[in-house]
Amino acid sequence: MIESLYTPLAMLIFPGGLFALALGLSLKGLDRRLAARLQGRVGPPLAQPFYDLVKLAKKRTMVPDTACQPVFLGAPLIGAVAMALAAALVPIAGFYTPDPLLGDLLVLLYLLTVPAVVLMIAGSASGSPFGAIGFSREMAMMLAYEGPLVLVVAAVAMRTGLGQGGLVSFSLPEIIAYQQTHGAFLFDPLLWPALAAFLAFYPANLGIIPFDIPEAETEVLEGPLLEYSGPALGLFKIMSALKAVVVLGLGVALFYPIAPDGIAGLAVHLVKLIALMLIGVSVVRVSCGRLRIDQAFRFFLKWPLALAVLSLACVALA
Amino acid sequence: MSNFTIPVGPLHVALEEPMYFRIDVSGETVAHVDIHAGHVHRGIEYLATKRNIFQNIVLTERICSLCSNSHPQAYAMAIEQIAGLVVPPRAEYLRVIADEIKRVASNLFNVSVLAHLVGFESLFMHVMEVREMMQDVKETVFGNRMDIGANIVGGVRYDIDGEGAAYLRAQLDRLAPAVAEITALYRTNGSILGRTRGIGVLTRADAVDCSVVGPVARACGIDYDVRTKAPYAAYDRLEVPVHTLADGDVWSRAMIRLAEAATAIDLIRQCLDQLPDGPISCTSERPPIPPGEAIAKCEAPRGELIYYVRTIDSPRPERVKWRVPSFMNWDALRFMLKGAKIADIAIIVNSIDPCISCTER
Numbered sequence: 001m002i003e004s005l006y007t008p009l010a011m012l013i014f015p016g017g018l019f020a021l022a023l024g025l026s027l028k029g030l031d032r033r034l035a036a037r038l039q040g041r042v043g044p045p046l047a048q049p050f051y052d053l054v055k056l057a058k059k060r061t062m063v064p065d066t067a068c069q070p071v072f073l074g075a076p077l078i079g080a081v082a083m084a085l086a087a088a089l090v091p092i093a094g095f096y097t098p099d100p101l102l103g104d105l106l107v108l109l110y111l112l113t114v115p116a117v118v119l120m121i122a123g124s125a126s127g128s129p130f131g132a133i134g135f136s137r138e139m140a141m142m143l144a145y146e147g148p149l150v151l152v153v154a155a156v157a158m159r160t161g162l163g164q165g166g167l168v169s170f171s172l173p174e175i176i177a178y179q180q181t182h183g184a185f186l187f188d189p190l191l192w193p194a195l196a197a198f199l200a201f202y203p204a205n206l207g208i209i210p211f212d213i214p215e216a217e218t219e220v221l222e223g224p225l226l227e228y229s230g231p232a233l234g235l236f237k238i239m240s241a242l243k244a245v246v247v248l249g250l251g252v253a254l255f256y257p258i259a260p261d262g263i264a265g266l267a268v269h270l271v272k273l274i275a276l277m278l279i280g281v282s283v284v285r286v287s288c289g290r291l292r293i294d295q296a297f298r299f300f301l302k303w304p305l306a307l308a309v310l311s312l313a314c315v316a317l318a
Numbered sequence: 319m320s321n322f323t324i325p326v327g328p329l330h331v332a333l334e335e336p337m338y339f340r341i342d343v344s345g346e347t348v349a350h351v352d353i354h355a356g357h358v359h360r361g362i363e364y365l366a367t368k369r370n371i372f373q374n375i376v377l378t379e380r381i382c383s384l385c386s387n388s389h390p391q392a393y394a395m396a397i398e399q400i401a402g403l404v405v406p407p408r409a410e411y412l413r414v415i416a417d418e419i420k421r422v423a424s425n426l427f428n429v430s431v432l433a434h435l436v437g438f439e440s441l442f443m444h445v446m447e448v449r450e451m452m453q454d455v456k457e458t459v460f461g462n463r464m465d466i467g468a469n470i471v472g473g474v475r476y477d478i479d480g481e482g483a484a485y486l487r488a489q490l491d492r493l494a495p496a497v498a499e500i501t502a503l504y505r506t507n508g509s510i511l512g513r514t515r516g517i518g519v520l521t522r523a524d525a526v527d528c529s530v531v532g533p534v535a536r537a538c539g540i541d542y543d544v545r546t547k548a549p550y551a552a553y554d555r556l557e558v559p560v561h562t563l564a565d566g567d568v569w570s571r572a573m574i575r576l577a578e579a580a581t582a583i584d585l586i587r588q589c590l591d592q593l594p595d596g597p598i599s600c601t602s603e604r605p606p607i608p609p610g611e612a613i614a615k616c617e618a619p620r621g622e623l624i625y626y627v628r629t630i631d632s633p634r635p636e637r638v639k640w641r642v643p644s645f646m647n648w649d650a651l652r653f654m655l656k657g658a659k660i661a662d663i664a665i666i667v668n669s670i671d672p673c674i675s676c677t678e679r
Contacts, residue, residue, distance in 0.1 A: 039443040129322040133660060136345070209437050210509070216437065219661045221330070289509030290437030292661045293346060 007088075007102055015096050016088035016242075023270070024241030025049040027248070027277045034282040049241065056234035064227050066127025075125065076228070076235035079118035083242035086111040090172070090249035093180070093257035094265025097173045105153060105170040108250065112149075112205065115243050116142045119214065122236075123224030134223020137293050138214040144300035145204040145211075148197045151308035155194040156185060156254045159315045176257040186256040190318055194311035195255055197304035199280060202247045204300070207240070209285040213293050248273045248280075321349070326663055328357045333667065334431070335674035337648075341655075341663065348658045353648060355678055362679040366638040371397060371607050371629065374638065375470060382676040383464045384427065385642075387420040388618035389676075390469040392625040392640070395550060395614035397471045400629055401607045408596040409473035410552040411589045415486075416460070416468035416476075417551070417616070418582040418589075422493070423452040424619035425533075425575040425582075428671045429504070432572055435664045436513045441503065448496040455489050458482075471607075473599025483590050494583050501576045504569075514569035518654040518666035521566060528650040532621020532643045533578065534670050536562045537570035544617035551616075556588050568662075568669040575671075618643055620671050642676040 011017055029046040036043025045051075063069050089098050089108045103111075120138045123131035154168070160178045161168035169175060185191045204211035215223045225236060252272045259268040291299065321344050328336035336357035342350040362381055366374050378389040391413060398405060405413075430445035453463050460466035460476055468474050478486065504510050520530070525538035535542050543560045545553045561577040563570040611628040621643030628637045647670040654666045 035439075039440045040447060041443065129324045132322060133324070133343075133346070209439075212437070213661070216661065219664060286440045288438065289433070289441070289507075289513060290661075291509075292513065292659060294659070295512060 007099055010088040010098065010102070011084055015090070015092060016084045016086070020084065020087035020242050020245045021238060023273070024243075024245045025053065027244055027273065028241055030274060031277055031282045034278050035286050038282070038286045049237070053234050053237055056229075056237065057231055059230035061230035061232045062227075064127050067227065068125045068127075071121060071125040072227075073232055075118045075122040076232050076239065079115050079239040080235045080242065082111050082114035082118070083239050083246060086114075086246045087242050087249070090246055091176055091253055091257075092249070092266055092269045093176050093253070093259040094261040095259075095263070095269065096266075100171070100173075105157065105172050105175075108172070108246075109150060109153060112243075112246065112250075113142065113146060115239055116205075118239070119224045119236075122228070123214075126224065126227035128227050130221050130226045131224050134214045134226075138224065140293055140297055141204055141211065141214060144297045145201050145304070148300060148304035148308045149201045149205075151305070151312055152194045152198045152201065153254070155191060155308065155311040155315050158312065159185065159188070159191060162315065172253050176253055179257050184256045184258050185254065190314045191255070191311055193307035193314070197308040197311070198251060198254070200300070200304040202251060203281065203284055204296070205247050206244055206281065208281055210288050210291045211296055212290060213296055216290055219290075244277065244281075245273070248276045251276060251280075324660070326667075330664075333664070335672070337667075337672060337674050339663070339667070341660075343660055346659050346661070348655050348660065348663065351652055351655045353651060355674070357678070358675055359678045363638060363640075367635060370633040371635055372471060372604055374635065376467075378638075378640075379465050379467060381640075381679050382642075382673050384424045384673060385420070385618040385620060385623065385676060386465045387416050387468055388616055388623050389625075389640070390467075391417065391551075392614045392616045392623050393627065393638070394469045394471050395616065396612040396625045396627040397607060397629075399612035399614060400610040400627065401471075401605055403472045403600050403605060405473055405551075406597045406600055407552070407594045408477075409598045409600075411593050412474045412476065412478065412598060413469065413551040414553060414556065415478070415586050415589050416466060416474070418585045419452060419455055419459075420466070421582045421619045422497075422579045423449055423456070424671075425579040426452070426497075426500075428668065429500070429572050429575055429579075431668055432514070432568070432665065433510070435668055436509060438507075438509050441507070441510075445500055448493065448500060451489055451493045451496070455486060458485060470599060472601050472605060473597070475598075477598050478590075478593070483593070486586065487590060490583050490586060494580070497576065497580050497583065501573070501580065504572055504576060511569065513662070513665060514567065514572065514669075516565075516567050516569075517662050518568045518658060518669055519566050520650050520654050522564075524653045525566065525650065528646065528653070530621075530647050530650045530670075532618070532647070532671075533571050533574040534647045534650065535621065536560065537574045538566035539564045542622075544615055544622050548615065550614070552589065552592075555592065556585055558585065568665055571669045571671075620644055620673055620676075621647065640679075642673065644670065644673045644677045648672055648677070 028049040033043040120135045123135040157168045160175045259265040326339040328338045338354040340352040375390045378393045426449040433441035522538045545558045615624040624641040626639040630636045
């Protein structure tokens with residue numbers, strides 16, 4: 001009984017679902033406040049993302065005449081559910097280990113592509129030319145950053161697998177356990193290029209400046225999100241909040257999962273997420289401008305890809 | 319790659335004012351541009367013939383917020399020509415000061431919006447904060463932040479005393495290093511350079527064909543500035559360097575604006591140094607305006623602004639007509655937008671600093 005409840009609970013309450021949502025929205029609130037302070041503004045209240053969500057929930061969803069309604073309304077739902085599931089797949093060192101039946105790192109990688117795919121579908125289903133441009137940009141971005149991400153994950157998996165005497169290990173709990181005993185990959189020179197590639201990946205995945213190209217407000221007016229309103233837009237906000245938790249949590253699990261057991265482990269995990277969000281997202285997005293899609297594409301093929309390949313080669317040869 | 323027609327404007331987050339571009343794109347590249355205007359036509363030229371000559375000073379000031387000093391100044395110059403009024407020297411210097419204060423604020427505004435369009439919000443906030451110093455000056459010296467009401471027919475409405483001059487100097491001393499710092503930033507920052515170098519290029523030949531004016535012309539290497547070609551007010555007694563660049567891209571236009579902001583600070587200082595004593599207006603009453611016609615022009619922040627006024631034996635002018643710099647510059651957008659990327663449309667449009675309320679009045 002308990003076991004059969006375990007998976008739904010992990011998806012709906014903790015660590016996915018409600019917990020991840022609250023965490024993601026809080027992280028967004030912190031990010032907005034810090035970015036505002038860095039720009040010399042006062043900034044919104046920390047709970048602003050929660051207020052936004054409540055406001056959107058109360059509003060009506062408008063569906064454009066030109067939109068394909070089932071796809072238009074289904075896309076955000078699929079995105080939010082996929083991210084809730086993904087959040088349940090990310091372990092919290094010392095506190096939570098996902099059920100192996102739920103999936104491993106490879107499943108997580110697949111789920112991580114869902115938000116981008118969903119945005120592409122939403123953009124093209126909305127019938128707006130800006131949505132269509134957002135679609136093509138989102139696709140280009142995805143092609144650019146997915147490759148390096150897979151190679152980064154492969155490098156970490158291979159490092160763990162080789163360290164354990166096997167070849168590769170795509171189990172996050174094993175990767176964490178390996179780092180708990182052998183030291184975090186953050187301090188492993190072989191994986192530094194992979195870490196750098198990962199640091200370039202997640203602003204792109206989270207859609208923040210300099211890589212917020214598919215949704216660039218001053219260019220394509222939020223692109224795929226342009227025609228969305230009310231609860232449907234709220235679902236996209238939920239998806240984006242959950243995605244922040246998943247991507248940052250994945251970064252922590254891959255590179256610095258060292259944490260004490262029990263509730264302290266959860267606290268340490270939260271501190272790491274906040275630090276990563278503030279340093280890796282807020283500071284990055286206030287300190288530069290947006291790239292053009294061709295510039296971003298070239299950047300990803302040049303640096304993160306090369307770094308990830310380098311890291312993989314180092315790990316394989318060492 | 320599929321083809322779309324995307325509407326940019328008349329309501330668009332990247333445009334400050336309503337202007338409608340119908341843009342046919344092929345993939346991410348602009349294939350054809352249609353420019354439509356007329357969304358903020360208010361009939362001001364007609365209105366100007368229904369008000370008396372002195373009321374029109376107030377009216378022309380309200381044509382546009384960013385060039386709100388250039389319009390009444392050119393208008394007053396035309397009326398002074400008709401009436402044969404000689405503006406006292408002190409008033410001429412004060413006119414230059416008002417003109418240049420507005421120029422600093424206007425140019426910084428445009429440059430900050432460039433940062434916003436590039437997605438560099440921190441820089442946008444910073445430049446706006448620096449511009450705020452000039453806004454403070456306007457509020458302190460003229461009593462208003464945008465429409466400063468400096469000009470009247472025959473002189474100026476305001477005076478600067480010792481205390482005012484000291485305050486102005488202190489603000490300029492704070493502003494000059496800040497503008498220098500911003501200029502250095504735009505010269506070196508990768509985000510800005512990556513999005514503005516080689517974008518929206520207008521060749522010198524196209525620039526001549528379109529008769530572009532102001533910073534847009536000077537960024538294409540055309541050495542044309544009304545302040546030196548046909549000096550008005552006190553510009554003939556001041557040292558006015560004209561900045562030109564050869565590339566004609568978005569970045570060059572921004573750099574010209576920044577250089578002119580720095581020059582404007584220097585010009586205000588020169589005026590304060592040379593400011594002669596004397597009256598600020600040639601007459602204390604409203605002078606009689608005989609029938610006649612005149613053309614006057616001045617260098618607004620966006621370029622050459624020309625006024626034509628014809629008076630008859632009536633308190634109201636028979637015709638007031640003006641040609642604004644944006645009217646000359648926005649035709650050049652067709653050349654600049656040719657083959658541009660969608661991402662750069664807003665940046666290129668902003669680079670001519672279009673003033674729709676001037677152009678459509």
